[in-house]
Amino acid sequence: MHQPWLNGMELLEDALRNKNFLTSGLEEMDMFLHGGFRVGQLTELVGPSSSGKTQVCLQVASNVARKYNGTVVYLDTGNSFSPQRIAQILGQSSDPANSQVKYQNLQNIMRNILCHSVFDIFGLFDVLHQLQFQLKLQNGKGDCHGRLLIVDSVSSLITPVLGGSGSLGRALMVAVGFLLKKLAHEHNLAVLVTNHTVAGEGGICKPALGESWKSIPHVRLLLYHERGSNICKISILKHPSMASGKAARFVMLPDSEHKGEPGMKRTV
Amino acid sequence: MKGFEVDLTRLRGGIFHFRRQKEDLRLGGIESEGDEKMxxxxxxxxxxxxxxxxxxxxxxxxxxxxxxxxxxxxxxxxxxxxxxxxxxxxxxxxxxxxxNENPSIINGAQNAWDLLHEEESLTHITTSCADLDGILGGGIHCKEVTEIGGVPGIGKTQLGIQLAVNVQIPHEFGGLGGKAIYIDTEGSFMVERALQIADACIEDMSEYNRFLRKDCQPCQMKMEPKDILEKIFYFRICSYTEQIALINYLDKFIAEHKDVKVVVVDSVTFHFRQDFEDMALRTRVLSEMALKLMKLAKKFSLAVVLLNQVTMKHAEGSFQLTLALGDSWSHSCTNRVILYWKGDERHAYIDKSPSLRSASAPYSVTTRGIRNSASSHKRIKMM
Structure with a gap:
């Protein structure tokens, strides 16, 4: 079916009505991103191992499920989806209500988060096609609340097929990128993927997946976690409406039960 | 293939319990056909x-x-x-x-609530060191890939052998009652040492039995060190080709031996550091292998433990110790534990984990295996 042409006014209307921001629940981060993660866009989190990418994913998933009562689809490639951590994040920020209500709430929120393990790129295509079909079916029904798709991590699926002499790997990678963007745009999803870093020239870390991938995400954010401290740095590598290079520092607290605060805090 | 498998006697059949396997969660509906066109x-x-x-x-x-x-x-x-x-x-x-009562937009997806309960029902594999278990949230987790790295002599292989023994602690003692696969790439597995650790493990169990079950009918201690050794499937790997082949084969092997609950690879690094010249190829091969191990862990609900070596890395103007195999590889585990010396005491540090906070704990390597550091050698954590 041919997509109807849209003029600028119609696009603006669509953007205002459907392409809102999903907050992460981390006040500082939402402020830094001017509202959070945008529906219709593909946001990429880049960072070295244990820089907090999965923590941010779990945090955003929890918040979207709670605040917007939205459905979150979490595609996990590293067995690192931790329901325990989600319960912890939700437990910290929920109101101190009576325990029965709290339990019921937690249950309802956590039922909105669906996790699926994916261990190769063809499995990813399968799941995404299925998701596309289901969303098409649901579209008529108009239940358009915040929806989020997370792929943690997309790079570990692409790395095994990328490179070498053939260009098939690159084709698959770009196809995944475009399918994710298509889903984001047509079905009003916010899409969040994670990517790892590789050593570039002079030992400086750069995002993996190379130049062809670089142009695909709308937003690229670099996470960096200083070893032996709680400080986590986030900076913009690419953003459609913000200058790249802008950075903020947070304190990452993997387990902040004692502090009674959300998982990240800004440092001075 | 030079690798061989030690499986001396056919094992008595043990009924394997899929802990709360939730097939019923796979809500019906449209088949997992990717193409909706037809x-x-x-x-x-x-x-x-x-x-x-x-x-x-x-x-x-x-x-x-x-x-x-x-x-x-x-x-x-x-x-x-x-x-x-x-x-x-x-x-x-x-x-x-x-x-549907519980709508699922993707077949085979599970919601976080059900996963939480599934996770809570899983038993962890104890390390026999209460402090280490403490920071690991009860021991090594099933359904996850845990990478353990450290300098030579810190006790990586010891920990590997200990886990291969401890995975067999029966259900009555709070264990998994499973079997172990030990993939040895360096030739560092010592069967005498495994016997020693198995002996100590059984001794501890019978002591625990006497201590806690005085009034009840004593639980029969049928286990012997021989039984423990029989339940360790040992593969000796002599090249990276063999290593890849074996990991591809494991899926079939474990499907036939469903009570395998831990796969130890000692070390995952060795052959990949020796023979490879094309580093881009190495990255591809390694990341594919990592996904296969992830899949095994998830599919069979078992723990994968990868032992890794350390290397020097030049970063930010200084040299620091990191685990071998490079940046891409560092993403291919769920948890990472670094073993290091602090003075003359061994410590373990949680370097990466989606659910555990970073923490460190001392441990020691004794004749009886991995134990708490210093004074509390006798203490073994069973539950």
Whole structure:
């Protein structure tokens, strides 16, 4: 079916009505991103191992499920989806209500988060096609609340097929990128993927997946976690409406039960 | 293939419990067919009608959602009631999904709530060091890949052997009652040492038995060190080709030995550091292997433990110790534990984990295996 042409006014209307921001629940981060993660866009989190990418994913998933009562689809490639951590994040920020209500709430929120393990790129295509079909079916029904798709991590699926002499790997990678963007745009999803870093020239870390991938995400954010401290740095590598290079520092607290605060805090 | 498998006696069959395996969560509905284009094939209608639908261009169920029965009747050259019937069937097959009590938009996906309960019901593999278990949240987790790295002599292999023994602690003692696969790439597995650790483990269990079950009927201590050694499947790997082949084969092997609950690879690094010249190829091969190990862990609900070596890395103007195999590899584990010396005491540090906070704890390597550091050698954590 041919997509109807849209003029600028119609696009603006669509953007205002459907392409809102999903907050992460981390006040500082939402402020830094001017509202959070945008529906219709593909946001990429880049960072070295244990820089907090999965923590941010779990945090955003929890918040979207709670605040917007939205459905979150979490595609996990590293067995690192931790329901325990989600319960912890939700437990910290929920109101101190009576325990029965709290339990019921937690249950309802956590039922909105669906996790699926994916261990190769063809499995990813399968799941995404299925998701596309289901969303098409649901579209008529108009239940358009915040929806989020997370792929943690997309790079570990692409790395095994990328490179070498053939260009098939690159084709698959770009196809995944475009399918994710298509889903984001047509079905009003916010899409969040994670990517790892590789050593570039002079030992400086750069995002993996190379130049062809670089142009695909709308937003690229670099996470960096200083070893032996709680400080986590986030900076913009690419953003459609913000200058790249802008950075903020947070304190990452993997387990902040004692502090009674959300998982990240800004440092001075 | 030079690698061989030690499986001296055929094992007595043990009934394997899939802990709360939730097949029923795979909510029905549309099959996991990726391509929705031709899904009219799955409509329960006659073959001739299906043929007519496809030749008229109605190849997907969605294409039927916006057409009226009159138009469809005209396009297919069938009666209006037949067309109505087709539309009814089509809308039913699409709509049933949403009427489900627990709607799942992806087949095989599980919601976080169910996963939480599943996770809580899983038993962890104790390290026999209460402090280490403490920071690990009870021990090594099943369904996850844990990488353990450290300098030579810190006790990586010791920990590997200990886990291969401890995975066999029976259910009555709070263990998993499973079997172990030990993949040895360096030739560092020592069977005498395994026997020693097994002996100590059984001793501890019987002591625990006497201590806690004085009043109750004593639990029969049927286990002998011999039994423990029999339940360790040992593979000796002499090249990276063999290593890849073995990991590809494990899926089949574990499907036949479903009570395997831990796979130890000692070390995952060795051959990949020796023979490889094309580093880009190495990255590809390693990341594919990592995904296969992830899949094994998830599919069979077992713990994968990868032992890794350390290397010097030049970063930020200084040299620091990191685990070998590079940046891409560092993403291929769920948890990472670094073993290091602090003075003359051994410590373990949680470097990466989605659910555990970073923490460190001392441990020691004794003749009896991995134990708490210093004074509390006798203490073994069973629950």
């Amino acid at each position: 899904d009219v094939w799955r409509l329960p209608i006659s073959a001739s009608l299906r043929g007519k639908l496809i030749s008229a261009g109605y190849t997907s169920v969605t294409s039927l959602s916006s057409v009226s029965s009159a138009n469809l009747a005209q396009d297919l050259n069938i009666s209006n009631s037949e067309a109505l019937n087709v539309l009814k069937v089509a809308s039913h097959s699409g709509g049933s999904e949403c009427l």
